[in-house]
Amino acid sequence: MTTTAITGIGVVAPNGLGTEEFWSATLRGESGIGAVQRFDVSGYPTRLGGELTGFDPADHLPSRLIPQTDRMTQIALAASDWAFADARLEPGTYDSTDMGVTTAGAFGGFEYGQRELDKLWTEGPEHVSVYMSFAWFYAVNTGQISIRHSLRGPAGVVVSDQAGGLDSVAQARRNIRKGARLVVSGGVDSSFCPYGWVSRMSGGGLSTGDDPRTAYLPFDVRAQGHVPGEGGAILVTEDAGAARARGARVYGEIAGYGATFDAAARHGGEPGVRRAVETALADAGIGACDIGVVFADGSGTPEADQVEAEAIEAVFGPGGVPVTAPKTMTGRMSSGGAPADLACALLAMRDGLIPPTVNVRTVAAGSRLDLVLDEPRPWQPGPALVIARGRGGFNSAMVLRP
Structure with a gap:
């Protein structure tokens, strides 16, 4: 393919x-x-x-x-x-x-x-x-x-x-x-x-x-x-x-993608962000253990953050993967936010550095995330996952690989 x-x-x-x-x-x-x-x-x-x-x-x-x-x-x-x-x-x-x-x-x-x-x-x-x-x-x-x-x-x-x-x-x-x-x-x-x-x-x-x-x-x-x-x-x-x-420089490849919609969640159903992540991983043909970093959506509202944190923990295990949200430095740029995260993921692969989440000090109770805080974290570049969630119930996840 x-x-x-x-x-x-x-x-x-x-x-x-x-x-x-x-x-x-x-x-x-x-x-x-x-x-x-x-x-x-x-x-x-x-x-x-x-x-x-x-x-x-x-x-x-x-x-x-x-x-x-x-x-x-x-x-x-x-x-x-x-x-x-x-x-x-x-x-x-x-x-x-x-x-x-x-x-x-x-x-x-x-x-x-x-x-x-x-x-x-x-x-x-x-x-x-x-x-x-x-x-x-x-x-x-x-x-x-x-x-x-x-x-x-x-x-x-x-x-x-x-x-x-x-x-x-x-x-x-x-x-x-x-x-x-x-x-x-x-x-x-x-x-x-x-x-x-x-x-x-x-x-x-x-x-x-x-x-x-x-x-x-x-x-x-x-x-x-x-x-x-x-x-x-x-x-x-x-x-x-x-x-x-043609001899182009390749930053990375799109390995997997998944998308879901949260209509059911408004009527007592389960939020779809976890399914979006699992679908992206399956499309990429890799397991959760292969992901080296997650670029989180990071809504900033306690309820939505909890849903995303629970999905990440369910897929990767508590503290199982470094997580970052560099959009804390830009604000949420609507349709521009996730492409900027993709850019960050590709540049992180190029330079072997995971960008930080700034200003976060105390992770919310119940969230067991390995957040990359304050300064970049060195890593051995590998597949990266980007999560994005839109108002109204849209969930998307994409896997990039070097």
């Missing part, structure tokens, strides 16, 4: 613009969480966020694109440029019809939509941009990346909140198995505007803490919710044989 390799990574995150800057900051335990500056949050109960600083779309995009695109798309296009540059793909290597794109989205272009709705009500319909017809849409990142890089193969978008970032990479893997040679995947989200903020609040789970060091503490006794983040990662996935034939 065709194997899928990851050959390019582009990360845009609150603690680093660009993959190496992000990775270096993550290994240092450097957080990008702070008071939101993009708009006035003083009237909201949640006032902290993982906000991109220093990202100016004019530095990365042609001027004609900027009025056509929401901030999330501008970030995604920059990340896709970096991922392609990292993949070192020579022009003409593949036919454009053999290359596709599948991204994940959770919010769409909220900031663009709010701005144009303001114009509608204050200035009249003739002042609303024609680009509003697509700039707000969940699928716009897929479309704009496809246009920018001439990707005329299979395309799609996945909407499953935080889990969507893994689901999009899994869809890329399916398309490569069906004959595509290269598929761009991953996800980027940004909804740092009043409309987006209220939408996030309505879903619950946001932290109301004002101290960036304690507002988002997954698996900690002080956990009180999560801090929103913006950004994510775009990945270049390729047919592994074709990638190696």
Whole structure:
């Protein structure tokens, strides 16, 4: 069966613009969480966020694109440029019809939509941009990346909140198995505007803490919710044989994937995160003992953290595998969070270092996790598991191997 390799990574995150800057900051335990500056949050109960600083779309995009695109798309296009540059793909290597794109989205272009709705009500319909017809849409990142890089193969978008970032990479893997040679995947989200903020609040789970060091503490006794983040990662996935034939650097391969939905859990059934993990392991053809690290979803709410911790313990045993949640330095980036974790897992394999979970001090009662805290932990690189869970009951798990 065709194997899928990851050959390019582009990360845009609150603690680093660009993959190496992000990775270096993550290994240092450097957080990008702070008071939101993009708009006035003083009237909201949640006032902290993982906000991109220093990202100016004019530095990365042609001027004609900027009025056509929401901030999330501008970030995604920059990340896709970096991922392609990292993949070192020579022009003409593949036919454009053999290359596709599948991204994940959770919010769409909220900031663009709010701005144009303001114009509608204050200035009249003739002042609303024609680009509003697509700039707000969940699928716009897929479309704009496809246009920018001439990707005329299979395309799609996945909407499953935080889990969507893994689901999009899994869809890329399916398309490569069906004959595509290269598929761009991953996800980027940004909804740092009043409309987006209220939408996030309505879903619950946001932290109301004002101290960036304690507002988002997954698996900690002080956990009180999560801090929103913006950004994510775009990945270049390729047919592994074709990638190696062209001499590409391969960060790792997608070995296994599993996804479940928690509809039954709301009616007394068992949560599906454990089944997602077990399915991913079975798909990879490996046992729990083969996994060297777990990148946890880390909801930050006591109930969801307990469910995830119990699933990890059930599969791997109490303290049976190192667990980390580097998103404590970025906040939860919605559809961008899991691709950033995939990037961390691949870079951890490259460098033999597991990135830390910052600020967590006392693991919640009953959770017997071997959390990697405060500083990176050396390891002998091997298969890694990434878990992602989305609001509404989505669970996804993916196994990567060097």
